[in-house]
Amino acid sequence: MRKLVILLALVSLVGVASADDKSKKADAGGGGNGKVKVYDFSGDTIEGDLIKPEGSTVDARDFAKHSTLINIRKHFIPEIIKSAEDL
Numbered sequence: 001m002r003k004l005v006i007l008l009a010l011v012s013l014v015g016v017a018s019a020d021d022k023s024k025k026a027d028a029g030g031g032g033n034g035k036v037k038v039y040d041f042s043g044d045t046i047e048g049d050l051i052k053p054e055g056s057t058v059d060a061r062d063f064a065k066h067s068t069l070i071n072i073r074k075h076f077i078p079e080i081i082k083s084a085e086d087l
Helices: 002-027 076-086
Strands: none
Touching: none
């Protein structure tokens, strides 16, 4: 299965590489029409207004403050020693 996946990946890469070579040859004049198009937008003036929403902004409400859920056990070391004695 792994060999099949690798083989398909290689075949697809070879196909893409050969397609790139053909397009480069066509761009270089090796079979394409060789015409170059130039677009000039220097004389065009764009005028318009900035559209913004009207009204006031809405603030999100703050989240409630909760106390911590972590309880610090002050007698932890004696409990460990006690559990070791039970073994």
